[in-house]
Amino acid sequence: MKNRFRKTEACLLLLAVASLSSTAQQQTLETFEQPSGWTYNTSDGVSLNMSTDKGVAGNAVRIDYDFTEGTGYGGIQKLFPVDLPENYEFTFWLRAESPANNFEIKFIDSTGNNVWWVNNRNYDFPREWTKIRIKKRHISFAWGPMEDHELRRIDRIEFTVASFVGGKGTLWLDDLRFEPLPPETDIWPEPAVTASSSARGHRPSMIADGYSETCWRSRKGGKQSITFDFKGRREFGGLYIEWLEGSHAEAYDVLLSSDGSKWEKAYSVSPNRGNTSIIRLPEAEAGYMRIDLLKPANGRTYAIREIKIPDVRSTITPNDFIMYAAKNSPEGSYPDYFGGRASYWTITGVSGDTKEALISEDGMVEAEKARFSLEPMLKTGKTILNHSNVQPLQGMGFPGYNGEFVFLPSVEWQHSGIRFVTGVSSGGNPNDDSHLCIGYRFENITAGPLDFEFYLLLRPFQVNPYYQFLNTVGGVGRIMTIREVDKGLISVDGKPVRLTGEYESFGASKFDEGNPVEMIRRGEMPSSVSATDPSGLAGGIIKYRIRLEAGESKELFAVIPYHGILPESVTEAVTGDSAREKFFTSADYWNKRSGHIRFDLPPSADRLINTWRSNLAYILINKDNAGIQPGSRSYDRSWIRDGSLTSSALLKSGIVTEVKEFIEWYAAHQYENGKVPCVVDFRGPDPVPENDSHGQLIYLIREYFNFTGDTAFLRAMNPHVIKAVDYVGSLVAERSTDHFRNGNDSIRAYYGLVPESISHEGYSAKPMHSYWDNFFILKGLKDAVEIQVILGENEHRQRITQLRDEFRKNLYNSIDLAMKVRGIDYIPGCVELGDFDPTSTTVALTPCNELGNLPVPQVYNTFEQYYEFFLKRRDGLRDWVNYTPYENRLIGSFIMLDQPERAHELIEFMLNDHRPHDWNHWAEVVWKDPRYPGFIGDMPHTWCGSDFINAIRSMFVYENEHDNTLVLAAALYRDWIDYPGGMSVSNMPTYYGDISYSVRKEGNAYRFSISGDLHLPEGGIRIRNFNSGALPAGVTVNGREVTGFSGKDIRVTEVPAEVIIHY
Secondary structure, eight states: HHHHHHHHHHHHHHHHHHHHHHOOOOEEOOOSOOOTEEEEEOOTTEEEEEEEEEEESEEEEEEEEEETOOOOOOEEEEEEEEEEESSEEEEEEEEEEEEOEEEEEEETTTTTEEEEEEETOOOOEEEESSEEEGGGGEEEEEOOSSSSSOEEEEEEEEEEEOOOOEEEEEEEEEEEEEEEEEOOOOOHHHHEESSSSOOTOGGGGGGGGGTHHHTTEEESOOEEEEEEEEEEEEEEEEEEEEEEEEEOOOEEEEESSSSSSSSSEEEEEOOOSSSSSEEEEEEEEEEEEEEEEETTSSSSEEEEEEEEOOOGSSSSHHHHHHHHHHHOOOOOSSSSSTTOOOOOOOEEEETTTTTTEEEETSSSSSTTTTTTTEEEEETTEEEEESSTOOOEESEEEESSSOOOSSOOEEEEEETTTEEEEEEEEEEEEEEOOEEEEEEEEEOOSSSSEEEEEEEEESSSSSSOTTOOOOOSOSSSSBBSSEEEETTEEEEEEEEEEEEESSOSSEEEEGGOOHHHHHHHTTTOOOOOOOETTTSSBBBEEEEEEEEEEOOEEEEEEEESSOOOOOTTTTTOOOOHHHHHHHHHHHHHHHHHHSSEEEEOOOOHHHHHHHHHHHHHHHHHOOOOBOOOSSSSSSOEEEEEEHHHHHHHHHHHTTHHHHHHHHHHHHHTOOOOTTTTOEEEEETEEOOOOEEEEEHHHHHHHOOOOOOOOOOOHHHHHHHHHHHHHHHHHHHHHOOSSHHHHOHHHHHTTTTSOOOBBBBTTTTOSSSBBHHHHHHHHHHHHHHHHHHHHTTOOOHHHHHHHHHHHHHHHHHHHHHHHHHHHTOOSSSSBTTTTTOOOOOHHHGGGTTOOOOTTTTTTTTHHHHHHHHHHHHHHHHHHOOOOEOOOGHHHHHHHHTTTTTHHHHHHHHHHHTTTOOOGGGGGOOOOOEESSOOOOOOOOOHHHHHHHHHHHHHHHEEEETTTTEEEEEOOTTTTTTHHHHHEEEEEEEOTTEEEEEEEEEEEETTTEEEEEEEEEOOTOOOEEESSGGGOOOEEEEEEEEEOOOOOOOEEEOOOOEEEEEEEOO
């Protein structure tokens, strides 16, 4: 009955296709005989020239581009109004002489704000004329404010080259056409299956009957064939073959035909050793398919249980293909995320190195970015232990290492009496002899001996999962060639993998040879010690046989250089002792590097302080050369926004040199007109305007001086400050015309601000006049004035002071008007929307120090409204999908608003959303469903981490710019100050020097001891909100009674100071 229904559906579909085909007409949109009507769309730092040249037939348009600053984009755009049918295709001819930059084809609506695209990243441009096809399924929504992302009509088409590696090149385009197509479908007629021979009772049709219990079997051996007649031309993605065990073809070819007589070979497999074969034929179209079986593995005949034809969307990309393979394979055959479940990870690396490795929550280690990983598996008896059947526990230690603070990301499995730990560390000199060290430790936790097998699978998969798409596409990696060079030395595309311990065997295979997990399950190994796979899906298996007596343990290590390749790389053998030493040297380094501040707090504070210190390590690992950056994959670039606030967290933690290097490096990329680029990477500065950048560079230069007092550095940087201020002045002038000065309230709200931008990327759909931008501009102008005062530059000081004061007046007038026009009683995120964005508004408090100037009660309403939202989300009283841990900033806001209890609630919530808990970090996005496979940015995302450091630091100390005071202890937990052993912090950097203090409860009083190498600020020291704001009965400072204190505030005007607070 089911098959009859599908046949009826298929017949109706074919009638519809025939009807559409008879009326659909291909349209020529552009012959490119002349470049008329095409306009340039280029960014700063990109030169573009368009001309005509010889085409496929007649002329073509020639586009010469040059990324003179290394980054940016350049393209051509033309009006092509087209109403789109249900399905369609664009085609054009392309050839190029170009490095592998991004090639973007954009489709833009009539507003110009909504953009759809085909984004070919790192595109391998064809050198000869090639016809490019773009079908509806290839086009995705890129950006824009439209909520309905279905593309129904286009107004303009754009061809753009965006920098991936930079450089210069030439493209030729010819013959742009549009054609309606029949609707896409996954319903096709049942194919007719025939075979060159069949054993009695094993008909060819059994291959496609949907039952694995039946099978086709050939009557003969030698060359045999199976033919599929699709009953018409159809699209498909490849094929899945389930062989009868022991009766597979060791070699076979796949051929396609449109008419059943002329055949073209589409794929060949040799050798094949698997019980299943999964073949990728991306976007194949044919009327017939033939499988030529060339060599029976058993030497006699062939037998196939089932052949499935994947739909065309199942294999479009390598990630689609492996997801299809995972879905149709036993659990554990592929990394877990290919099954559609989110996976988490963390990093290891060397400070300042351009390369980092990743370890997944299951213990798989990505040794080379976007290339290959090492996946561990154990086998006890017939049972394979891997991510599919163990409960991994993540931690920050490795057996045998004990330190005050341990930074050794690890994963532990306990199963079948084995305690198995995978740990990672990195050592050596950055960008030189740096290396990854992976430790594997096995312990028998039973009372008797254990025999088991340990396998290391070298696989062309990343730890970074497929749903990570920004900058680096996660999921499938690449191994072209893998081979055993010598015992204990494996080459993966020239990358040496050194192993300790004597392994039993090594085998390498192409993807088509069979799934390695299936081989291990059958007790087999690949037949060769080398393999080359043109699809980039080669892999290898290292097999160890291990015996442990009761309580015995064993360690193995893998050491992989980050930068070396064979034969140049040093390849001397690595011993277990030398590898262990490398492993633990890294832990010693991070313990010392993150330990400038000494915390002596109760055990309840361990997680908070370990998160602080871990994120210092993560920040330095993510740093490439001088560039401070928030991630190692999606965000492998340096933003001044992230970098300035992350640098502040480093300075507050006693890490100084790296901040100076970052400022000098970044400032050197400032444009001649004073514009500060939003982001810089190995290609150069990015020209996209984000108008917070200019203030952030100035703020960071002043912040560095605040912590170091380095006047020579400040003077050297002042030309950059002046240029940035002048550029800010030019931006402000754009919104200071009569149109904005004399308009109605909604227009005057823009007066005197900087123009719209995507800002903190909260307005990437459409640029807005963001108050985030404008608060950072104000902060930059304020700091620029103070810099001139310090340097004695009176002429600059007077000019910038006037600009600062006028800008501040216009900013607050804008906020008032925006609230009035929108009828709101909170500080909006931008002028246009009146949106509620407290995570953005919080920067007005810190680092911009504008709390004393913000309108009341609206500023308090803003954070009150956020708190109500937070409680409902936390307590399950409102639905939510995800959030960003940038909300860490709100911890500091509540502290500055003298609401420490709320800060504590938020701290607990944020710490509980570490994923995994014990790696002490956040991704950029936290999903309510932790296993939802959605984009999460980077792990760890160290801007989020630095937000936490900056906020938590304000629990202990912060500088109040308005009254020039140093605020202490504003959000200490009650159990800390009541702890029988007392609590203390030492060597905490401030603008005024390093400060130390301790608190000890003595009966009904607290002894608050303050010391340090610091000079008192003009307003002195203030102890805020101590003991939950309880009103003291009396206070003495250095033995003298003082007055004027309250429950929220105790003033201290001398250091050292012994403060006794009586209750």
